[in-house]
Amino acid sequence: MKKKIRISGVLFYIALAVFIINILGILGTVVLNSVGKEWYGGIFPKYFTLEWYSYMAKDHDLPQLLFVTFAVVISVTAIALLIGIPTAYGLARYDFKFKGLLLSMLLLPMLIPPMTYGIPLAAMLYKVGLATKISGVIIANLIPIVPFVILILTPFIEQIDPNIESAAKILGAGRFQTFLKILIPLSLPGIFTASILSIVRTIAMFELTFLVSGPKSQTIVVALYYDAYAAGVRPPQAIDALAVVYFLITMTCLVIALRFVSPTQMVFRLED
Numbered sequence: 001m002k003k004k005i006r007i008s009g010v011l012f013y014i015a016l017a018v019f020i021i022n023i024l025g026i027l028g029t030v031v032l033n034s035v036g037k038e039w040y041g042g043i044f045p046k047y048f049t050l051e052w053y054s055y056m057a058k059d060h061d062l063p064q065l066l067f068v069t070f071a072v073v074i075s076v077t078a079i080a081l082l083i084g085i086p087t088a089y090g091l092a093r094y095d096f097k098f099k100g101l102l103l104s105m106l107l108l109p110m111l112i113p114p115m116t117y118g119i120p121l122a123a124m125l126y127k128v129g130l131a132t133k134i135s136g137v138i139i140a141n142l143i144p145i146v147p148f149v150i151l152i153l154t155p156f157i158e159q160i161d162p163n164i165e166s167a168a169k170i171l172g173a174g175r176f177q178t179f180l181k182i183l184i185p186l187s188l189p190g191i192f193t194a195s196i197l198s199i200v201r202t203i204a205m206f207e208l209t210f211l212v213s214g215p216k217s218q219t220i221v222v223a224l225y226y227d228a229y230a231a232g233v234r235p236p237q238a239i240d241a242l243a244v245v246y247f248l249i250t251m252t253c254l255v256i257a258l259r260f261v262s263p264t265q266m267v268f269r270l271e272d
Contacts, residue, residue: 027247034240052237056245059238060223069203069219069249071134076141077198081191084149089183091150092157106147114144114207122211132214140208148201149194156190157183200253203246220246 034052036045056062091099109117121140122131130136160183168178184191206221213222224246227239 030240030243030247033237034244036237052235052241053245055235056238056241059234060242062245064216065218065220065223068134068217072137072141072209072217072219073199073202075134075138076145076202077195079138079142080145080149080198081195083146084153084194085184085187085191088150088153088157089179092154093162106150109144109147110151114205117143118208118211121208125212131212132217134217136212137209137217137219140212141202141205143208144205145198145202149198152194152197153187153190156187156193160186196253196256200250203250203253220249 032045033039035048035050037047037049037051039045091103118140121143125131125136125139130139164186165178165182168182169175173181203219204221205219206225209219210222210225213219218226220242224239224242227234227242
């Protein structure tokens with residue numbers, strides 16, 4: 001038994017090492033290519049320069065690209081929280097008929113491929129004139145993000161003792177006061193978690209954004225796709241420079257999220 005455990009442990013660490021080396025190799029190549037010049041066959045480029053970042057910033061109007069990206073991300077997150085907090089409260093506090101069916105429906109946008117509902121959604125947005133606008137991109141991204149926020153917040157609210165709310169009502173607090181001054185402060189870890197993870201997810205949302213975005217409403221991930229596959233010739237170093245910017249933004253949000261959230265809080269309900 002000990003021999004099997006040791007062998008499995010060795011295999012685990014070997015697989016982990018191979019995975020880490022592979023990831024670091026890919027990332028290292030992209031980063032070096034984004035700052036390198038005349039890199040033909042050596043381990044490192046012959047020269048190091050930031051001119052590819054300058055080229056990329058001018059080619060894309062980087063401030064405008066970042067503005068659109070963060071405008072979409074912040075708007076989607078804020079609207080999803082406004083919808084998700086009261087909905088999660090209702091799911092956490094009340095048992096009602098077809099509650100299981102409702103939870104299953106909430107899971108659908110996260111389980112089925114985005115293109116399944118993305119194409120009809122895009123067709124509708126084009127029909128009403130919202131496609132190619134930032135508002136259309138926001139609406140498209142809300143479809144998977146709202147259920148995502150609800151499913152994150154529900155376990156957090158379930159962990160809050162209902163007796164605290166009852167005590168507040170006994171002391172004269174109204175339902176709105178209880179919700180605003182008791183529930184919201186106690187739910188802040190969950191709200192913060194849902195916000196950060198929604199930001200990460202929205203930044204990485206490619207399919208839905210690609211279907212409805214226009215020249216002035218592209219997020220950074222869509223611009224990166226066009227750089228790599230659209231018509232025209234761009235230096236691969238400039239494409240890698242944009243990839244590095246996208247990677248840094250995403251990883252910063254993800255690190256902040258993992259710093260403040262325990263993954264088990266999103267899955268398990270703590271029993272009394």
